[in-house]
Amino acid sequence: MSYKRSSLMQERMEQNRNAILDSARELIAHGGFKEASIQAIAERAGVSTGLVYRYFENKSQILIEVLSAAIRREVEILDHIAKSDLTPKQKLQKSVTTFVKRAMNSPQLAYSLMFEPVDPEMEHERFRSKQLIKQSIKEILAEGKVNGEFDFEDLNTAALGVVGSMTFVVIEPLNPSRNVMFDQNYKDYFVKQIADFCVNAVRKQEGGK
Template sequence: MSYKRSSLMQERMAQNRQSILQSARELIAEGGFKDAQVQAIAEKSGVSSGLVYRYFENKNQILIEVLSNAIQHEVGILNHISKSELSSTEKLHKAVTTFVKRALNSPQLSYSLMFEPIDPTLEHERFRSKQLIKQSIKEILAEGKINGEFDFEDLNTAALCVVGAMTFVVIEPLNPSRNVMFDEGYKGYFVKQIADFCVNAVQPKGGNTI
């Protein structure tokens, strides 16, 4: 009986913790990191502020975990593409297309996770996250270099340039202060332009784009 109570308690604690993280993510998606204050997170989760601090030392710990979970999900998608049966050119095009399209579909959340000014602790986690994205792109580029689909001098530099293009290019359309809305037709065109650019940048002269 004691074991059952302990198991139920652990399950309830895990649910509370997940609810806090989900509430923080939703608040960021609605108004950015500035709206994800502990009191607001607690109210959205239906718990007290004191209970939030039972699971997390401070607000930054919550935000770091939200950021880490979000990036791990995106990296998982990129890794799935990297391990697919597509050609290297198709993999790179699809990876960039998927990443940018997903960013544009959740503009406030994406802007906050990638660009919103934050304190150094969160910035460190953001840098680590971009390194994970770069690693996924490096795998695709390395494969393409070996099989002759891509031609570049330095793998790390090429990966940095691709990641820079697929992330920083969306600063302008994602910036909440600009209040820019893309219709689906233009969004598709915009995404394809970025993916084409990244592929063209690493193909041998005269290579075929998607």
């Protein structure tokens, strides 16, 4: 009986924790970090602010967990593409297309997690996240280099260039302060331009050695 009670309590604690993180993510997606105050998170999750502090030391810790979960999902998607049967060129095209398209489909969330001003602890987590994304891209580039599809001097530098294009290039269209709405045709065009740019930057040119 004691074990069952303990198990139920653990399950309830996990539900509370997930509800807090889900609420924070939803608030960020709606209005950025400024909307995700501890009080607002608690109200949306249906718990007290005191309970939020039982699970998290401060707002920064919550935001870091939201970012970590979001990046884990993006890396899972990129790794799945990297391990597919596509050619390296197709893998790179699909990886960049998928990442940028997902960012464009959740503009406020993507902008906040990648670019909104944050404290040093959160910035460190951002850096770590980009390293994980870079590792997935490096696998694709390395494969393309070996089979002759890609041509570049240094693998790490090439991967950094691709990740930079995948992330920083969306600052302008995602920036909520611009208050611009893009239709689907523009989004598709924009995403394709970025993916083509990344592929062409590392693609072995005809007649190249």
